[in-house]
């Protein structure tokens with residue numbers, strides 16, 4: 258059984274004979290035309306723009322394996338240099354000697370962050386002769402990678418509930434879930450559901466008070482999948498990073514707002530001491546002594562090399578220019594979407610509040626004759642992928658729509674989107690829908706999992 262139930266035909270058998278490469282390529286290209294247009298995919302957080310230089314670097318490094326540091330020492334230096342640069346960006350206390358690694362994306366980075374937290378907690382419990390059989394992890398509404406982490410490693414996930422009007426964890430909610438079996442707290446800096454930043458500094462302050470009350474010293478992993486490459490350039494006033502002594506580790510996706518092509522994530526720890534030595538493997542079969550702390554082994558080096566290229570060429574100034582432009586486009590769109598009078602905005606692309614994402618629900622006053630799934634279907638006819646989905650417990654009755662404004666979503670595209678949105682709304686109003694669409698019929702992937 259395959260994981261994805263698709264309409265696989267009988268022709269999908271392993272071919273017995275060879276075929277002409279050119280013909281096969283042409284056929285495959287024709288098949289791929291049926292895929293969505295990445296530029297109009299407003300659901301994804303990931304990069305959909307690659308410059309000519311990045312394409313050249315990806316091509317140049319197609320056979321370089323990131324794990325093989327002995328064969329590719331220059332690539333290894335590039336990865337190390339990126340880690341130093343990110344440590345600088347995230348205010349690591351010892352940015353000259355940072356502890357971190359590249360990963361295939363944020364999911365792997367989060368797994369490593371969670372594992373390090375879990376092992377440290379377990380070590381402490383074992384040393385004190387205490388029970389360590391019932392670990393739990395406390396968080397706000399997290400992306401599915403944390404559910405995976407908890408299920409794969411048998412850890413209870415305690416998430417704060419969302420409520421109508423409350424879409425991110427509050428420090429008080431988090432405190433209510435802690436106990437002696439809590440391995441740590443995960444705070445999301447750029448929530449998958451709405452794009453909002455959780456209040457990292459306030460959460461750390463609340464944990465200070467919790468420690469003085471209970472003696473329990475709990476640390477925070479910041480899942481900055483999107484915010485990690487936004488706030489350092491566009492919201493310097495937010496103290497979300499290693500400036501907070503309670504922040505133990507931070508992960509982010511290079512391939513989201515880090516502007517690297519797909520296949521690049523990062524995780525950094527506050528110090529080398531925060532990374533349990535036993536989680537690091539030493540292998541010698543590639544030629545030298547390789548330190549490995551990753552879930553997979555072989556991985557393409559192109560995304561990391563391209564990440565380095567973007568750091569070098571753009572610098573602080575370039576990142577700020579690109580990201581602020583995304584916020585401007587997001588804010589323009591937010592005003593126009595509000596002006597349709599159908600929607601209530603949950604996030605509006607304010608750099609101090611979250612990432613350049615917009616999310617909205619049908620406003621309570623709206624007498625729309627359609628639901629948001631119908632609107633997703635109508636927009637899809639025009640090539641736009643705008644996911645509709647329900648929020649997690651206790652706000653599961655609320656259906657929202659969300660769009661991400663990435664670097665290649667220009668103002669001209671935003672105007673085109675608004676034109677198409679107006680047309681879709683008019684069409685829906687005129688059509689008197691008899692069978693409203695549902696999450697199943699509307700389809701669409703919202704990246705929450």
Ligand SMILES: Cc1ncc(COP(=O)(O)O)c(C=O)c1O
Pocket residue numbers: 302361362363364365367400402445447448449480482483510522704705
């Ligand atoms: C907050 C958050 N964490 C983790 C992830 C997983 O990231 P990746 O797709 O890079 O594995 C996402 C993806 O959208 C996310 O939004």
